[in-house]
Amino acid sequence: MIIALVGAGGYGGAYIHFFQEGLLPGLTLDAVVEPYIEKAPAAEWIRAQQIPVFQTLEELYDVMTPDLTILSTPIPLHVPQAVFCMEHGSHVLCEKPLTPSFDDAMLLKLVSERTGKKLGVGFQWSFSDTMLSLKKDIASGVLGRPLFFKTHISWVRPESYYADSNWKGRIRNAAGDLVCDSILTNATAHYLHNIFFLNGASMESASMPTELRGFLGRVYPIETFDTCFVEGLLPNGCRFLHIASHGAEINSEPKLEYTFENATVYFDSNTDPTLYAVFKDGHRKEYGQPLSEREVSQKVSRMVEAITNDTLPCCGVDTILPHLTTCAKLLEQVPIHTYPVEDQCLQLRGGSWFTYARGLYEQMDQYYQDGTVPENAVTVQL
Ligand SMILES: NC(=O)c1ccc[n+]([C@@H]2O[C@H](COP(=O)([O-])OP(=O)(O)OC[C@H]3O[C@@H](n4cnc5c(N)ncnc54)[C@H](O)[C@@H]3O)[C@@H](O)[C@H]2O)c1
Structure with a gap:
């Protein structure tokens, strides 16, 4: 090969x-x-x-x-x-x-x-042992019907993250090519895509939302958004919520909670690299460490397997369409709230300047706990 x-x-x-x-x-x-x-x-x-x-x-x-x-x-x-x-x-x-x-x-x-x-x-989670075995358990009905999937990421980024790039946070890059870059297509894309992927009807497919609502914001002076609260519904009745920002005060690594009829799946990479399910009868099943280098590298080994065995790649063009469509429709239809300068704070950390919106982290945390989006979120026509 x-x-x-x-x-x-x-x-x-x-x-x-x-x-x-x-x-x-x-x-x-x-x-x-x-x-x-x-x-x-x-x-x-x-x-x-x-x-x-x-x-x-x-x-x-x-x-x-x-x-x-x-x-x-x-x-x-x-x-x-x-x-x-x-x-x-x-x-x-x-x-x-x-x-x-x-x-x-x-x-x-x-x-x-x-x-x-x-x-x-190359959405690595879709090729990983952890997500593939979880998806098999979902398909076999072990966990019961998927009810509500939610994810939360607060990845602080310095001003240079956008200022030094000719495409990050832009609709078109400096050469005029379409990029439509946002936090949702870039840094936290994996976590929204994963929700659609796990709810897909077959191992290689992903589920297209039937309902979508979003609140988009920008703390940094960019064209698109660095903050989002997104919720929706999938055809199997599973609701989802994705909350993410580059402009909050506190850094928090990806965490998720996927609720099913018979179990809840937990992953909080701030405290534990293992994704696991807790079933209603109290037993716990560990699925793996989806951010480990070994599992991330499986996008190459599983792609090679697909070539060798002439099977579908774990994640192909059809698999990414729900994520692509969601990102495109949100950007097209949802106005972007610019956090006012009086709500912004500038902070020097480790030699780099960071901007954050006062109170945003607490707001993200609250909405994550409540399982919903701000009231002024906009309904998207799909
Ligand atoms: N899967 C992930 O977790 C993950 C993480 C970061 C980035 N990415 C993705 O990886 C891709 C690359 O992102 P990046 O941040 O490395 O971009 P980048 O702008 O740093 O470019 C990557 C490399 O491509 C090279 N390059 C430019 N023009 C080329 C050409 N014509 N032929 C060959 N090489 C060329 C550049 O010199 C650079 O070394 C993007 O699609 C990005 O979204 C994925």
Whole structure:
């Protein structure tokens, strides 16, 4: 199996780390495409391993045709690069978000079907032991009917997070390409997608909301939003709530509570790396540690399995449509509340400046506990 990685800096470093740390037994990294290789933290390791580095995809495909090409590049490159790789004979694992537009996602699906090449999307939880065994238990009815899934993330970000980027928090990047970047498509995307994924009718599918309401806010001076309170309903009757911000005072790692008829699933990565269910009869079942490097690296090993066994990738184009649609409709239809300057605080932490909205963290916590969104949340037409 020949594997190539496109984009070795930024998040591409995580893929290199999987290989460096031996998390992908039996698999090797055979080529890298990266125009700025000297800037990549793993440049020295890549050189030491004598992994060939190419400036462009065209140069790579002149020399070899990877069985699997991993795309960890900026969002506007996903469509042209995925099309190029599939048309030149490779299966593709593309980082999330696959594309900001539904039409582009459909185009990629068509190319995948026409070329017979698989296209996986790198939402790592959808490939992980933890979530796949939980999903199997949901499908078998062990936990009972899903009733209410909620997630909470308060990831503080310094001002430089947006100020130093030409695409974060923007509708279009500096070159004019559509990115529609927000906290919901980027940092906390995994946790909203996971709700749809676990409620999917089959192992590879995800559930499209039938009702959606949202309150969107921005603490930082960006085009889109860095704060969101989102709730909705899925066709199986499961309600969901996703609360997230980059502009609250306190940092809090992802936590979730998924309530079923017979059990509740808990995960609070602030205190415990293990996701587990507590059943009504009191017994506890541990599913795993979904943020561990081993489980995150399974997006590569399970994509390879899908290629080898000719099965569907755990997360493909259809799987991401509920998340893509939810993000797009919210951005289109919900006005974004700008937190007034008088409610903002500036704080120096570890040499970086952070802005936060006074009282926002407490508000997020309260709504998470109450299981709802602010009253002025807007209903979205789906
Ligand atoms: N799954 C996750 O948890 C996770 C986390 C972070 C980022 N991501 C995703 O990973 C992708 C990359 O994000 P990033 O923050 O690393 O972006 P980035 O802007 O840092 O770019 C990544 C790399 O792509 C390289 N690159 C640029 N143009 C290229 C080209 N034409 N060919 C090959 N390489 C090129 C850049 O030099 C850089 O090294 C995005 O889709 C992002 O959303 C996923």
